[in-house]
Amino acid sequence: MTSPKYINSELSNQFQNAVKMSTSPSASFMPGGSPSQFAGSPPSSYFPAAASRRASMKTPAPKLLKPFATEDIKILLLENVNQAAVEMLQSQGYQVEFHKTSLNEDELIEKIRDVHAIGIRSKTKLTARVMAEARNLVVIGCFCIGVNQVDLEWAAKHGIAVFNSPFSNSRSVAELVIGEIIALARQFTDRSNELHQGIWNKVSAGCWEIRGKTLGIVGYGHIGAQLSVLAESMGMSVVYYDVLPIMSLGMAKQVNTLDELCREADFVTLHVPALPETENMISAPQLAAMKNGSYLINCSRGTVVDIPALIDAMKTGKLAGASLDVYPNEPAKNGPYFDTALNAWFEPLSKLKNLILTPHIGGSTEEAQSAIGVEVGQALIKYINEGSTIGAVNFPEVSLRSLTLEDENHVRVLYVHSNVPGVLRTVNEIFAEHNIDKQFSESRGDIAYLMADISGVNAEDIRELYDKLERTPFKILTRLLY
């Protein structure tokens, strides 16, 4: 990491000056944080002992160490993340800036510059270009399942941990799909639209029960497996295709190829992540392999279905219906128009019969959103306050017991580094003069992460530890909590 991250407001005059030059939080900040000592471009990456004591003096109990002045931490929350998360983060004393929508790239670059943490959902694209502008960012919270919107590798290589909520909205998606299967089989969105226009159209031709039909699930993960159980309970047979061999639930049967699944299923539903391998996974050849008069449902990602090919299959009657919740270019905020300039296929699509179009609402239920808010909010707090990376999607997972105020002469070292030979020897030489209470290290690909609790250190020792770790050639990010 070229630009270090956190301020030391006590131990260095240079840093103190930076702190004095800093501005108060802008008017758009949510209430809850106290006036900030936040430096525009903080020159150091460690947390101040005196500031932490200041913070803990303000809140004497409980005895969980606030290892820095929590009110210095800035968090940007986009895309209307749930209020449960907003309140949790505010209650830590962090400065929380909240926006209902995602931001375009220029706005995002402007906003991300000084924040330590950002919370997003599926719309906000955190590209290398955007993240490179973030001077203090140490953690990203994706308040959703998908993490394809973040350049995970770049983030890891620059010491930025990414967390998500791997299954808090799975049930909501599975229930939506069950609703869509019945809606498509009975053409009920068409009947409803007709009656809204005063047209009574009582028909049974082309309308079916779902009992006894076959559901083909592509991607038998959290959502696919949950859906499998629900579908069987309603009398459907289930086949699934996955790149991994996965134990089936109930009577579901794994098939060997996508082609086989397409040939067997009456309903094909997609539950794979956005990956290069899943791009246009359902295109003309797969649609051709599907049964005549079958149905397609996509609640995964817009990249997975080739929409022009789907339009053709609907127009020829090959498909009797389809349901889309996700699209290649989704708008940043709610509003009257879908951007037809970006999505030339939108107009022909919108005119098709028995085609359900929903605005990416698969995970949008009260239950899912509050559970996600709590889960990701907690992960952010654990990482910021304690360095725990349990549940991170791009980082080695490491945790040590919670910090306490038992020993004031204690420091927790968080050291993200390149996974190369010789690091532990070097680091342990740096630690050698002190008492290491606990140390844990884990690697993931090119990145490794070491946490160590060291006791019997004074402010000077801490400063020295920090400087020495910062000078190591394999360092990506050093944070000290005390």
Ligand SMILES: NC(=O)C1=CN([C@@H]2O[C@H](COP(=O)(O)OP(=O)(O)OC[C@H]3O[C@@H](n4cnc5c(N)ncnc54)[C@H](O)[C@@H]3O)[C@@H](O)[C@H]2O)C=CC1
């Ligand atoms: N519409 C919405 O609001 C929501 C959409 N999603 C999307 O649904 C996706 C799936 O979610 P989960 O079930 O939680 O994910 P998961 O990670 O639990 O399961 C995905 C499954 O897909 C399989 N897979 C990966 N590549 C594959 C390939 N090329 N062919 C066949 N199988 C493949 C994996 O092995 C895994 O079993 C998410 O990645 C997200 O993009 C998730 C939540 C809400």
Ligand SMILES: O=C(O)C(=O)COP(=O)(O)O
């Ligand atoms: O959880 C996911 O991956 C989703 O697609 C839901 O995204 P959202 O939180 O609605 O932007």
